[in-house]
Amino acid sequence: MNIAHLSDLHFGVHDSEAAASLVADVAAAAPHLTVVTGDLTMRARPAEFRLARAFLDRLPSPVLVVTGNHDLPLDSPARLFRPYDRYRAAISAELDPVVHVPGLTAVGLQSMPRWRWKDGRVRRSQVTLVESTFAAAPPGDLRLVALHHPPFGRMLMNGRALLGAGADLLLAGHTHHPDVRPMNGTTVVVAGTSTSRRTRLTPSSWSRIATGDGVITVTERHFTGGGWQTARLLTVPA
Template structure:
């Protein structure tokens, strides 16, 4: 199962060359699923969403997309009254999408409430959605959760509960720095910023994820000297906790 993981595109302050060559790099790999974990825009402006929509349309599908904190208006009254209006209009009306493919069941979560400035939240209803979706999945499916905020540090309320919801793989962004770590039987993969000029410690990057034969392999691709190149490869054994393997 090959999965492409992109995050933090930040159209509006993006690198056009990185964005243009990224589509070809992802397409050449041939993922079964492409996941984009939020911050499609810099300031949630209509023109930025149009650029993001055009970019998403060029990625190999199916594509699972969720919102990030930059996809809500920063200081516009719409943040209070219509916070997801432009995201729904240009990207998707479904803020918590579910994708089912042979071998994988994936749930996307909208982790940015309008009343928080930057950090995220997983609601009880979203936890219930993840648990019920995974309970109905074939037993051998890869169970995947995608959201913008990683479940460590202080960036996500209820992140610990989410890690107990049964996911094999959790994909996030937000930090602009790639990271891979096993947490409570879940492999957490944080993608760097794919096309933004707002880099932190690493250049623009995206992650190739291959899961199979009890192992998850993450290959980080960095944009260096005008091209996408492999920078790091990490292998993590898949070890779903016993309570997640037992039928409910």
């Protein structure tokens, strides 16, 4: 099973060269599922969402997408009364999407409440959605959760409850730095900054996740200006 994991696109302040070449690099991995864990835009402006939509349409399908903290408008009236309208109109009407492919059951979660500006929260009803979806999944399916905020420290309220919901893989973004951590029986994979110019510690990157033979292999692909290259390969027990 191959999964492509992208995050922090930040269209509006994106690296146009990285964005232009990323689709081909992802497609070469032949993913069974492409996951984008939020921050599609920089300031949730309509023009930025249009750029993000055009980019998503070029990625290998199926594509699972969730919101990030930058995908909610900063202006108070829209954030208070219609925080997800622009995302719903341009990207997806479903904020907690469920995707099934042979051998894989995946749940995406909207982890950015309107009343928090940076860090996130998972509601009890979302944890229940994950539990019920996995309970109904075919035996042997890889169980995956995707959201913007990783369950580290204070970045995600109720993160511990989510880690107990039965996921084999939890994919996140937000930190702008790729990471892989086994946590409570779940392998947490954080993607770096895929196309944004707002990189930290590492250049633009995305993660290829391969599962099989009892292991999970994460290959981090970095953009160097001359193209995409493998920078790090990590293997953890499944």
